Amino acid sequence: MNLTLLILLPLLTAVVILLMRSGVQVKWSALIGASVQFVLALILFFAFRKERASGNEAQMLFELQYKWFPSWHISFHLGVDGISVAMILLTAFVVIAGVLVSWNVEKMTKEFYLLLVLLSLGAYGFFISLDLFILFFFLEIAVIPKYLLIGIWGSGKKEYAANKLALMLMGGSALVLVGLLGLYFNGTEKTFDLLLLSKMQIPVMVQKICFPLLFVGFGVFTALFPFHTWVPDGHSSAPTAGSMFLAGISMKLGGYGCLRVATYLMPEGAREYANIIIVLSAIAILYGAFATMMQKDLKYINAYSSVSHCGFVLLGIGMLTKTAIAGAVMQMVSHGLMTALFFAVIGMIYERTHTREVNEMGGLIKVMPFITTVLFIVGLCSLGLPGLSGFVAEMSIFMGSWQNPDPFHRIATIAACMSIVVTAVYILRAIGKTAMGPINDRYLLLEDAKWNEKLAAIILIAGIIAIGIAPFWLNDLITPAADEIMHKVAGK
């Protein structure tokens, strides 16, 4: 299939949205665009499986290459491997759910959906680009829509949060830029092409300088400790769909970049700094979990727990084993679905109760059975209940981590494992206080989820359960690609 469709369709949707007059038309065109994109992502998934089943062992499938700024050795080079397909599926799931959940946005509807679509455009482009220049291009495209989404439609300290997010993410991209230039000028020939670069021998000194630049730069996007501080503010101030996109898609850009660009292109650098990555991500996991315990606001709870969960992604990458890396990708997909769903539910509750404080709620299960059930499912997924996606992903990471026999890796793994207990504490407490207990009289007349909310939740839950019950679908997709990366890292 032609991969440019994945970029052209959001572009087309954006143009259609611009031409629409009323809010209803805008919503429907956004929904139709997102649905077609969803179908496209599924087609891509099955086409990819078919190609692989028919014995096509090429590293990247459906490659395309157009000339673009040839004098800088840039080309519009697209292609997917299993990891990209997984991320595109995740994006499609989150986008359609995000569009559905925002059905009630009344303020500047057109602009809102336009920015959502642009944000998704950045993500799709990022995951399929095989040229570092266009990868960077799409990475930065996604920053400004986030800024505007939070600043205009957000709540609380929204201007502060929007500014902090935009500046920190730009700071991350500045580091990425310098790292990319280091790669560009120090390969055997000047190129931004990822596949060409991966075949080159990049001098070890360059790797030692560029790897931290790229890893930290992308790490800012995925809440690498201590650059995670934009996460709680950004997520909690964003509108519901904004939070979903931020946590579900945007943070995954960073993880994907760390893996695909930093680790894959600079294996020596990765081995050099792996221990530091492990320490930082273990801190993020534990710190995130403990910080979540102290939160009273549902959105902050999920935001801090995202820091903790994204720590697992980086931990998996830092462990440098095939299973752990596959687990890291699974964790990205799983966390993307789960956290998007979590934010969606929080948004639904907030729309009805007008508070996000856990202490002011209670007994909501009596009036909104559907919403609270979703809350239970997502909570259980977050704490890693078998049968749901979180368990599969975290389990693979721990298994992969344990393959490193030395005490340092073992201790880090054990420390990370302990966070699961803490997760269980804060999740169960938050859900219990929200859903159970006596109900406040104010809430007696609240209504349960509407069709759009139900549909959004069902789509995301379907994803979570599908991964939980049949992880091999995802695993078969990811493992060969993770294998390829590990081959390079192990130096074989």
Added chain:
Amino acid sequence: MLNDFLLLMKSELVLAFILFLLLIIKVGKEVTNERLLSLIQILLLGNFIYGFFFIESGSLFGGMYITNGLIAFQKSIISLGIYLISLLFSDWLKKSEHLPEFFILLLSAVIGMFFLISSGNLLMFYLSLELATIPVAAMANFDLDKKISSEASMKMILSSALSSGVLLFGISLIYGATGTIGFDQIPTLLDGSSLQILAFVFLFTAFAFKLSIVPFHLWTADVYEGSPMAVTSFLSVISKGAIAFILLTTLYKVFAPMHALWYNMVMLLSVITMVVGNLFALRQQNIKRFLAFSSIAQVGFILLGLSSYSVEGTSSVVYFVLIYVFSNLAAFGVAGAISQSYGKELIEDYKGLYQTNPFISWVLALSLFSLAGIPPTAGFFGKLFLITAGASKGNYFFIMVAALNMIISLYYYLRIVRAVFMDKNDQPIAKINLDPSTKLGMIICTAGIILIGLLSWVYDYITTLSI
């Protein structure tokens, strides 16, 4: 000979023709400002389009005047800029009592710039630089009833007189050291003696004044603030562009043998200029002063590209100036429309602009994103190529500083975006009735901002010219 003369100097001749036409109209019978302005706009558009035809390369007057494809393209960028200025500020121009004079002055300055870009001799360079400066100083005084405008004009005259003095001193030193003032002969005679280095420093100082490179930037903000918006935009976009082009020739051709010497200086000045421009821009309240300091920071990026001494350096600088014309003129156009309608020039006044004026808000936002270097706007490509060109010498520390400067600049550009889109205001600026030609100018700018980057052949075309 006559044929050569007509063909090679065609861009200057066309401008001179328009200039004389305006003079005749001025002494002839009364024409309403509206009709005259439309005529001027059409003539300037014709001039811009004509710039792409009959491009020849060669030299005249024994090497005093040079032209080639790249120089013709640089002139086209300037022609485009003045055409856009005539569109964007049509409201202000129509109300002006001295419309023909304004364009007479402007065109003389532009003719000066054309000669400047084409100059092949230090004397020619000096003369055309004066021709390009003095009319602008008169234009800065065009708000005749405002004291601040005359002040701006005075400051500009004084600072350019000083820089001319320094320049002449540099030229005389070069003549003393090499015995020639021709651009062709100088490089063969340069040997890096200390007298030549001194001469180069003086020459570069004059450039630094004109380009407002730190520490010679102090006149910029005051002059920008005092001048009428159309003149400010001319100063910050067209003047800077022309000077950047001739600096390119001077560094890459005339002082090519000394490039190892000037590389460090240009790199260092580039970073200092960026940092100082950005830090001062952070706290500005007046939109003109704000854009003045942001343009200082942009010059820092131009220097970064210049420092690379390569084909990429040439093409990325020309490309960046082209983009800069679109983005900065769009920002000035919006600021000018607001200032013309309501006299408001403070960033605070822009709060809630989006509620009443969505179109110009988006134009402003896009132009600011382009200035900040955010994709998919053209500014992203422009800045990235400058940085990449600058990185080719492997000075990653400075590249890192430049990249961090992009964050600082994003902060203050976002300040305006925030005021326009997010801040609440009970009495935002009311709906502005845009003149159709202003609107056309904004649409052209916006199209340029979006398309120049995404269409890679524009850059490829410049590269083929630069080789």
